[in-house]
Amino acid sequence: MGDAGTERSGLGRRAVRIGSVTLRHTASALGGAVFRRGRGGSVSARLAKRAPAMLTELGPFYVKVGQLLSTRRDLLPERWCDELGRLTDTVPPPSREQLEAVLAEEFGPAADRPFAEFDWEPVGSGSIATVHRAVLTDGRVVAVKIRRPGIVPLMSSDFRLAGALARATGRLPGLRRLPAEEMLGQIGTAVLAQADLAAERDALTQLRANLAAVKGVRLPEPVEGFGGDQVLVMEFLDDLREFRPEPYRPEERRDAMRRVLRAVYQMLFLDGLVHCDLHPGNLRLDAAGEVVLLDAGFVVRLPDQVRRHFGEFFLRMALGEGRRCADIVIESAARVPADCDLEAFRTEVEQLVGDASAVVAAEFNLAAFAPRLFKLQRRFGIFAAAEFAFPLLSLLVLEGMIHSFDPGVDFQGEAVPVLMQALSGG
Structure with missing residues (x-):
């Protein structure tokens, strides 16, 4: 099977997984609505309440999209925005072996890495990256942000599948006025950009320059010469x-x-x-x-x-x-x-x-x-x-x-x- 066939097969498996999770949570919500009819258990309310758990199970792309959709009260009912606003992306960190593999890609073998000390227990763990305290060989204390391995292909696949769903949704009666595809394109692009740590480094540098004249406001300074799109090294603010x-x-x-x-x-x-x-x-x-x-x-x-x-x-x-x-x-x-x-x-x-x-x-x-x-x-x-x-x-x-x-x-x-x-x- 060629690369295109392998990619289609991977997308197919992911689509089945997404469909299975979605159907399970939807069935649970619909079943609850039936038994709670007349007691505040409407279908919409039950679906909204199940949405955070469903999106969390689906993965980081859907968590981030849900978080951003929670702000779009011009598009979604308030109940849905309130429920999606409960989404968090604090998740267990990758294994040390997985983190080691990312650092090896960025810096080479352990002997060549610029760290005199590295704390494998993260000080922060999100759906896209973890943040670790480390000490450079020159003695500077830094924060090292490491992108979760494999997260970009997974999020890109989910973006493509969600785009197909948005196009289909736009053809349904009653939803044709909703700019579902444009909305997903804008939000999805913003979500994928959060996985580009090289872009975050550039943003930090520019924000620091822009806000330099605002007294009493600080941002961590990126450390030049270290990291790429998978790793961001910046000053550790204690x-x-x-x-x-x-x-x-x-x-x-x-x-x-x-x-x-x-x-x-x-x-x-x-x-x-x-x-x-x-x-x-x-x-x-x-x-x-x-x-x-x-x-x-x-x-x-x-x-x-x-x-x-x-x-x-x-x-x-x-x-x-x-x-x-x-x-x-x-x-x-x-x-x-x-x-x-x-x-x-x-x-x-x-x-x-x-x-x-x-x-x-x-x-x-x-x-x-x-x-x-x-x-x-x-x-x-x-x-x-x-x-x-x-x-x-x-x-x-x-x-x-x-x-x-x-x-x-x-x-x-x-x-x-x-x-x-x-x-x-x-």
Whole structure:
């Protein structure tokens, strides 16, 4: 059997495995819905509840896709987004033998490797890579991120199979308006990019340069000359604390949140290179109270037009100019149905922005605003381009932390100076 035949055979086996897992979880959900009818056990609710377990069993590609889909409230019902938001990718690490094999590919035999010490027990273990503490032969303490062996072919196969499913889904009645194939293409590409550790090294370097002027914000520095697309070597940042309010004083919390917001707004509105995965696990505080951003695997480059559209939307929302907000959503959309009532959409967005503008700045709630906007988009069939949706939804991840740190923070007001600089061409 040739290479093409072997590949088809492998895809076939993987398709059977995916079908088997999917059918088992679906049957369990449907059976539960039958027995719980009339007691909150609807089919949709049961399927949504089973989704995290099913995607976890299917593997890292599906876990990552589920995590990203959980942010797409413009596309999926809130129940599904809530359930998918429970997905985690903390999984057991590979064996030492498997890790040894990756290091041998990157650095050669043990005697030629640049490590005087290497801790095989990882300090972090995700679905795509593990992170280990090590000491270089020159004495520098480093963090070594190692991609799981065999993960790229598996994820690539799953991407191809999911693409075929998305194309089939797009032909079903009632789902033809949903941009399933485009959505999977954007999300799947972002997921596969997280396995490229050479790209992450470049992203870290660029983010460090872009954010150098933001005081009190740090990112680990990649170590030049080591690693490739399977291994990333960077400085080991010690004495890091979880990103939580205790034990900091109110003024320290406010300073920390302002630094986070300044960094995020710099990325979103000025640089266009955006860290889209700033959940609590990827944020830390060091002993001096400085903010540390970790794991630059999910970094998106915004096209200039998208960056300006996003910045203007945020500014117009802060100023209460709902009609212009609606036009920006339309102009930046991935798809607008030919029969869409655009005037009705503008009217409803104007009302939504007007309602948000009626509250005082400290009480503005993006987590309440965004789902209402997404519901409108879903009803009118105006689906956001991923390049536009991801930055907005990265702010949603931050908002809960922001208000827990400093309930009085002016989420929009902190953005205005950066927005004015961005929109003036600065």
